[in-house]
Amino acid sequence: MRIILCGFGVVGQSLVKLLDSRSEDLYARFGLKPRIVGVTDRKGSAQESSGLDLSRLIEVKKKFGSVKKYGNGKNKQTGLDLINNLDADVLVETTTSNYKDAEPGMSHITSAMKQGLHVISVNKGPLALAFPSLMELATYNQVLLKFSGTVGGGTPILDYAKNSLRGERISSFAGILNGTTNYILTNMANGMTFESALQDAKKKGYVEEDESLDLDGLDAAAKLVILANWIMDFKVTLPDIKRIGIRKVTTSDIQKASKNNCALKLIASCNKDLIVSPKEISLNDPLCVNGTLNAISFTSEHSGTQTIIGRGAGGIETASSILRDLLDIRQEISKN
Numbered sequence: 001m002r003i004i005l006c007g008f009g010v011v012g013q014s015l016v017k018l019l020d021s022r023s024e025d026l027y028a029r030f031g032l033k034p035r036i037v038g039v040t041d042r043k044g045s046a047q048e049s050s051g052l053d054l055s056r057l058i059e060v061k062k063k064f065g066s067v068k069k070y071g072n073g074k075n076k077q078t079g080l081d082l083i084n085n086l087d088a089d090v091l092v093e094t095t096t097s098n099y100k101d102a103e104p105g106m107s108h109i110t111s112a113m114k115q116g117l118h119v120i121s122v123n124k125g126p127l128a129l130a131f132p133s134l135m136e137l138a139t140y141n142q143v144l145l146k147f148s149g150t151v152g153g154g155t156p157i158l159d160y161a162k163n164s165l166r167g168e169r170i171s172s173f174a175g176i177l178n179g180t181t182n183y184i185l186t187n188m189a190n191g192m193t194f195e196s197a198l199q200d201a202k203k204k205g206y207v208e209e210d211e212s213l214d215l216d217g218l219d220a221a222a223k224l225v226i227l228a229n230w231i232m233d234f235k236v237t238l239p240d241i242k243r244i245g246i247r248k249v250t251t252s253d254i255q256k257a258s259k260n261n262c263a264l265k266l267i268a269s270c271n272k273d274l275i276v277s278p279k280e281i282s283l284n285d286p287l288c289v290n291g292t293l294n295a296i297s298f299t300s301e302h303s304g305t306q307t308i309i310g311r312g313a314g315g316i317e318t319a320s321s322i323l324r325d326l327l328d329i330r331q332e333i334s335k336n
Ligand SMILES: NC(=O)c1ccc[n+]([C@@H]2O[C@H](COP(=O)([O-])OP(=O)(O)OC[C@H]3O[C@@H](n4cnc5c(N)ncnc54)[C@H](OP(=O)(O)O)[C@@H]3O)[C@@H](O)[C@H]2O)c1
Pocket: 006, 007, 008, 009, 010, 011, 012, 040, 041, 042, 043, 065, 066, 079, 094, 095, 096, 097, 103, 104, 122, 123, 124, 125, 149, 150, 153, 312, 313, 314, 315, 318
């Protein structure tokens, strides 16, 4: 399977390490022989139609800060150049999520699908801004669009709701979908002010470069869009979400929740409306997880309410979700 990898940061590099360390096992167990034929970052690209040397790719990125030094150092081809010119089967899109115009991920994904490539995206931007039309484009071009890593990192939240609960009618769901805000609110419940909890989260590297993505609930809202489209068959995009972040949460809000035997959490919920907002959650509710954990409760017609809990982010965890998607694509291809 020939793969173009756009973006070579935490997730992209974790994926390459994972594929490198598991190559024999993946072939023996699943018949999967992934070959990365092109990689891009902001400064340039590397390409090799017979497959790039994965450990060398990691070394070059570490030493020179860009994959373009893999070859003669002059390779300035962009992701779009690779997608339009290389023979490949799958695009793995791991560039930065951007909720203004979703670029460069949006152009990567749409061009790849038009070229007949299957797509795996962990980049939430394009899906948050255009989920319904991207699914239509995938159907039109008869390719698969997979995105397991966009919600829950390595925790298979989307697969659980779509496949394990198949046949059920999910009537609503609510979840903590952003680990950073959960970490800040947990620290506040332990006595810190908002400002000191935020600084602590920054020191630990939990906060996005653009802190608004976490604090104003944009990241959680993007995940809510993906869940609502995929699981509830809604046709919605980011502007359809009512969104209040955690910037205005005060110590007295936290104390008030505690008096009610609750904790204040940033909850993304889908009932009749799609809302991201701080909400009091009972300390006895399985949803009430602490630290950077994510949790989501699905309520369905016959099987009641079920909660799935896990780490919502992390390079290797998210890379493992890409591997799941690759295996699904491999299975679909071999069926046809
Ligand atoms: N990290 C997680 O735990 C996690 C979990 C779930 C989903 N995600 C999503 O996965 C994606 C990648 O996350 P990450 O943590 O790997 O981010 P990251 O470390 O910041 O890596 C982003 C990569 O994208 C490249 N990039 C950014 N803008 C680009 C452009 N205009 N053209 C070409 N390349 C560009 C960067 O290039 P340079 O290397 O040159 O800067 C970098 O290699 C994001 O969309 C994120 O929201 C991340």
